[in-house]
Amino acid sequence: MSSNSIRARVRQELTSEIKAVARRQLATEGANLSLRAVARELGMVSSAVYRYFPSRDDLLTALIIDCYNEMGEAGETAAAVTGTALERWLAFGHAIRDWALAHQAEYALIYGSPVPGYRAPRDTVEPAARTTVVLARFLADGYTSGELRVTYADDAAPPPELETELVQALPVIAPDIPIPLLLRGLTAWIQLYGVITFELFGRFNNFIESSRREFFDHQMRVMAREIGL
Amino acid sequence: MSSNSIRARVRQELTSEIKAVARRQLATEGANLSLRAVARELGMVSSAVYRYFPSRDDLLTALIIDCYNEMGEAGETAAAVTGTALERWLAFGHAIRDWALAHQAEYALIYGSPVPGYRAPRDTVEPAARTTVVLARFLADGYTSGELRVTYADDAAPPPELETELVQALPVIAPDIPIPLLLRGLTAWIQLYGVITFELFGRFNNFIESSRREFFDHQMRVMAREIGL
DNA sequence: ACGAAACGAGAGCAGTGCTCTTGACTCGAT
DNA sequence: ATCGAGTCAAGAGCACTGCTCTCGTTTCGT
Structure with a gap:
């Protein structure tokens, strides 16, 4: 079943991980938080984040x-x-x-x-x-x-x-x-x-x-x- | 007298002109208005604005x-x-x-x-x-x-x-x-x-x-x- | 008239959101 | 087991940002 596939689980986890990091950035940067900085903190490249959120x-x-x-x-x-x-x-x-x-x-x-x-x-x-x-x-x-x-x-x-x-x-x-x-x-x-x-x-x-x-x-x-x- | 010099008057006018343009930009861009866009609208280069306001x-x-x-x-x-x-x-x-x-x-x-x-x-x-x-x-x-x-x-x-x-x-x-x-x-x-x-x-x-x-x-x-x- | 200060212009740096391409990986169905 | 489809991370690239520095020019106070 697709909802339990490795890919789906990893996607789910990474999605909430991105949100967690973004919320931490919210404290210092406010609403203009940097998508690139979030990606950097997660050790991935900025374009990868766009797989999970189509835009900032x-x-x-x-x-x-x-x-x-x-x-x-x-x-x-x-x-x-x-x-x-x-x-x-x-x-x-x-x-x-x-x-x-x-x-x-x-x-x-x-x-x-x-x-x-x-x-x-x-x-x-x-x-x-x-x-x-x-x-x-x-x-x-x-x-x-x-x-x-x-x-x-x-x-x-x-x-x-x-x-x-x-x-x-x-x-x-x-x-x-x-x-x-x-x-x-x-x-x-x-x-x-x-x-x-x-x-x-x-x-x-x-x-x-x-x-x-x-x-x-x-x-x-x-x-x-x-x-x- | 320095307060009536051409330079002082021009500086005064340009300062308020920059503020006026910036306030107009405030409506669309909010607090993250662009200094460069302000400069562009005034027909000058961005570094020139820094003569009037040392930072954004x-x-x-x-x-x-x-x-x-x-x-x-x-x-x-x-x-x-x-x-x-x-x-x-x-x-x-x-x-x-x-x-x-x-x-x-x-x-x-x-x-x-x-x-x-x-x-x-x-x-x-x-x-x-x-x-x-x-x-x-x-x-x-x-x-x-x-x-x-x-x-x-x-x-x-x-x-x-x-x-x-x-x-x-x-x-x-x-x-x-x-x-x-x-x-x-x-x-x-x-x-x-x-x-x-x-x-x-x-x-x-x-x-x-x-x-x-x-x-x-x-x-x-x-x-x-x-x-x- | 002359030195100092102020000025506009330009190049350059590091950062941003976002797009596109490339190659590797995983998935479901055959 | 295989193979095509979909998904993924990575990188290059574009136009933009704030800001700094340098370079000639203009204006100022004296």
Whole structure:
């Protein structure tokens, strides 16, 4: 059978070996990592790498997909922990942040500036949505189970254009939650990644240095109250 | 006098011309713009550009400083508008967003992923702080004038390590405001740039498309209430 | 008017992504 | 066991990059 042939196995191993080396290079070179340097480190010639990834962008795509999946899995397992909704929310947030801190270059690759000239293929959108799906499910479950207790009494009503667009997107995001809760969830979503991005991209330098984890935790608790925890 | 010599004037003009071309290239090539391409577009040879910028990184630094100053100026003039504190807050936020939308590559350069291998020199920190200074002054003025009415009754107390670090940083950021207000201001600060970053980096694609301005406005109003407007 | 400094142009070096060709290897089917 | 097809690593080569150095020329301050 072809899938177990020597060639297929070697190909599989070499493919992940290339990705591993490329991810190590990502830390120092960022998105413009050198395919030739990867090949050099693996003791092969650059043209050989093209047997495994038809272009540098395809290698980047493979890395991006892997990173999205890793972060998504980290978020999923954290959110699946047993405990109160608040505990699960905090576990989720810290899981995302921990992964980002441990893989700064990878986080920059998937959540930082878009790589110029790179067009993300369709294969990336599903892995990219994993963490967002966790969050949406968290909101939906919390709402139907009653764990999220929010009163939207003094919420500013969204302008009609925004509301219709949100209603339109609701079925594919988080069905059966009210628009005000979705808006608050979006605030929390943006805040979560906003804090991480600011932290990793140096916005807290010479300002918040030793208590960044505490700051993140505080912001996540503020957002927890925002979504009704 | 040397500052009025032909050479000095030509040098001044060519310097800004190089920066202008480089910024145009920024849109298509991002942070890895080509010094040679810039030179080519200006009809000179690549080595000539090195008379004006000793390295590509120095050219990037010049662009970064210019961008910080432009955005800072946009924020300053917007915040100086006459009106209620809420109006000034909204004007500030939209000014930042408008500048970012009009200069997407430039925004990515200063607020996106750190350029690998690039170390920002000291000259950049003051321009970088301009928008933040506007915001800090806004908080301080609003607090002393009583325009910001916040009750911190059910605010979660920050952990002591975070509080001491914030107290330590308070004098250089926004003197004479209480820590709870500073924390809420940080939330608003992060949210402002978080929404813009998500919008520009494609996080809203296939989700919020035509009502992005309304969404941003809504988030800014949520944050306005957060800081007591 | 003269020496110094600044300047543009060109050649050159090492590196890059990518293509094409060449020869060796492995595979599945006969 | 053999043989054609597909796969592989290697190398040469193209156009590009940042950067350095040298070489005449121009401009400056004195």
